Amino acid sequence: MASEGFIPSYETGTEWLRAGGQASDVVMSSRVRLARNLAGWRFGHKAGHGDRQKVLEICRDRIAAAGLSSVGAQSSSAPSTPPQVMWIDLRESPPIERQLLVERHLISKQHSKGKPLPDLKSGDIETTDPRGVAVALPDERLSIMVNEEDHLRIQAVRGGLALAEAWADADRADDLLESKLDFAYSPRFGYLTCCPTNVGTGVRMSLMLHLPALKLTGSIEKVKRAASDMNLAVRGFYGEGSEAAGDFYQISNQTTLGKSEEAILNDLAGQIIPKIVEYERKERRDLISKRGAALEDQVYRALGLLTHARLLTAEESMQMLSHVRLGVVMGLVSDVDLATVNALMLLTQPAHLQRVMGTDLDQEQRRAARAQLIRRRLLKTT
Amino acid sequence: MKCDKCDNEATVHEMIVKGGVKTERHLCEHCARELGLNPGGATLGQLITKFVVAPQGQPLAPAGKPAPARPTPPTTCRGCGTTFPDFKQTGRVGCSECYTTFEPQLGPLLERAHEGATHHVGKRPTRWEERSARAEADSARRERVDDLRRRLEQAVMAEQYEAAAVLRDELRKIESQGTV
Numbered sequence: 348m349a350s351e352g353f354i355p356s357y358e359t360g361t362e363w364l365r366a367g368g369q370a371s372d373v374v375m376s377s378r379v380r381l382a383r384n385l386a387g388w389r390f391g392h393k394a395g396h397g398d399r400q401k402v403l404e405i406c407r408d409r410i411a412a413a414g415l416s417s418v419g420a421q422s423s424s425a426p427s428t429p430p431q432v433m434w435i436d437l438r439e440s441p442p443i444e445r446q447l448l449v450e451r452h453l454i455s456k457q458h459s460k461g462k463p464l465p466d467l468k469s470g471d472i473e474t475t476d477p478r479g480v481a482v483a484l485p486d487e488r489l490s491i492m493v494n495e496e497d498h499l500r501i502q503a504v505r506g507g508l509a510l511a512e513a514w515a516d517a518d519r520a521d522d523l524l525e526s527k528l529d530f531a532y533s534p535r536f537g538y539l540t541c542c543p544t545n546v547g548t549g550v551r552m553s554l555m556l557h558l559p560a561l562k563l564t565g566s567i568e569k570v571k572r573a574a575s576d577m578n579l580a581v582r583g584f585y586g587e588g589s590e591a592a593g594d595f596y597q598i599s600n601q602t603t604l605g606k607s608e609e610a611i612l613n614d615l616a617g618q619i620i621p622k623i624v625e626y627e628r629k630e631r632r633d634l635i636s637k638r639g640a641a642l643e644d645q646v647y648r649a650l651g652l653l654t655h656a657r658l659l660t661a662e663e664s665m666q667m668l669s670h671v672r673l674g675v676v677m678g679l680v681s682d683v684d685l686a687t688v689n690a691l692m693l694l695t696q697p698a699h700l701q702r703v704m705g706t707d708l709d710q711e712q713r714r715a716a717r718a719q720l721i722r723r724r725l726l727k728t729t
Numbered sequence: 730m731k732c733d734k735c736d737n738e739a740t741v742h743e744m745i746v747k748g749g750v751k752t753e754r755h756l757c758e759h760c761a762r763e764l765g766l767n768p769g770g771a772t773l774g775q776l777i778t779k780f781v782v783a784p785q786g787q788p789l790a791p792a793g794k795p796a797p798a799r800p801t802p803p804t805t806c807r808g809c810g811t812t813f814p815d816f817k818q819t820g821r822v823g824c825s826e827c828y829t830t831f832e833p834q835l836g837p838l839l840e841r842a843h844e845g846a847t848h849h850v851g852k853r854p855t856r857w858e859e860r861s862a863r864a865e866a867d868s869a870r871r872e873r874v875d876d877l878r879r880r881l882e883q884a885v886m887a888e889q890y891e892a893a894a895v896l897r898d899e900l901r902k903i904e905s906q907g908t909v
Contacts (some may be wrong), residue, residue: 386825389809390823392823393809529857535849548852604843605850606844
């Protein structure tokens with residue numbers, strides 16, 4: 348398992364921004380997360396530093412030995428890079444690198460910060476709390492957080508509507524790890540998790556959807572109500588508690604007990620998500636036929652702003668890129684490709700922006716740099 | 730969308746289909762409460778309070794009559810020291826054993842939080858299955874050995890040496906197959 352360097356392909360690597368894949372006009376990505384704990388060890392918040400360190404070492408060594416680089420087919424975008432699993436000890440990562448991982452959806456904000464330990468009241472939590480993440484390269488389809496809320500959080504992600512493939516990857520990674528580790532399990536409650544809302548399968552299947560037409564017409568409220576009735580959670584771009592930036596919504600299952608992984612998969616990928624996709628497409632068609640000029644105006648105003656503004660906040664960029672994305676997938680804009688728009692959504696986030704520019708930037712400098720980067724990419728100048 | 734009763738944003742939506750006729754109500758949380766609707770569904774925290782804590786806090790029988798005796802569920806986990814009030818406060822358990830310790834309280838709570846489910850359905854860890862199969866086999870062998878020893882003792886006491894020799898050989902055979 349490699350541990351040197353850090354996300355070498357930060358600009359292109361991540362699977363979830365890859366343009367293409369089924370229903371990619373609406374579905375950005377499909378994600379499956381499994382919560383697992385080691386039998387015989389206390390859960391994270393009840394464990395002292397020593398125990399968390401031991402759990403970290405056990406998990407890190409088993410992940411290294413599990414042959415996880417074979418999970419999932421290799422991405423065609425980087426065929427020359429051999430698949431490998433990179434281990435990142437977050438205690439040793441500078442804040443900007445941890446932020447980079449958060450922006451790439453490889454770790455949670457909570458995991459970036461670490462948690463206060465019962466036996467270590469003082470000191471810097473970020474540099475002392477034993478925690479890490481393993482990331483499968485080159486395409487980051489698989490990642491495993493160690494010592495987050497649960498001992499292991501296995502995550503598999505695919506671009507577009509490909510929940511079955513993401514589940515197959517997560518399931519395979521789980522099998523490989525389980526051949527080397529004893530997981531906490533009970534016949535009644537299934538896989539035992541720190542929070543009982545995850546107990547049972549420990550699975551969270553989620554889809555990142557781009558729903559600008561449903562947002563524009565107000566029908567998004569109906570979707571939210573229907574999702575809530577079906578016990579599904581609707582969240583924003585960066586998960587729990589985040590706003591629906593740029594009309595992106597994450598829809599995921601909440602029930603984890605008494606329902607098999609296949610049943611959850613079939614409900615979401617076979618029933619619910621195709622209906623939402625179809626609803627969004629219908630609203631897009633209606634917008635074109637009934638309010639075509641207004642829609643085109645909105646798309647081109649956004650494009651005009653992005654190609655001329657000199658200062659841009661992350662929020663404004665996301666919203667404008669969302670409008671442009673809609674224009675691109677509806678064929679209203681021909682000289683901008685989807686991959687560029689998707690990449691800009693990630694590269695304009697604070698840590699990525701500083702990495703692309705190669706220097707530390709304060710908030711005001713970031714606004715200027717963000718506007719500059721977007722102009723260059725959209726106008727294809729260097 | 731505005732509330733049907735006032736100018737607040739409607740956050741509670743009710744749809745009733747009766748005799749093929751659909752009626753809808755869109756209300757803010759305040760008006761919904763006044764009309765007796767349960768706005769927002771129940772959060773985990775609410776479920777804990779409503780379904781687990783409240784029944785225990787309420788008198789079990791009318792005043793003056795003694796409450797019927799019933800076993801008190803354990804409140805502290807032996808595995809990690811988590812108490813049920815700790816769980817109520819954080820929404821998190823401390824170790825695997827908490828699920829056994831607090832099973833009487835957690836069972837109904839999980840049922841409400843997971844659409845009425847009481848038992849796990851889905852993937853099981855292979856190693857766990859192997860472990861439990863091994864534990865079952867060990868336990869069966871232990872019982873068999875105990876039984877043979879008892880019968881051997883009885884045979885010796887009754888001076889049935891031929892039968893005792895057969896039992897002794899069988900015992901040796903089982904014991905040589907693994908530790909018991």
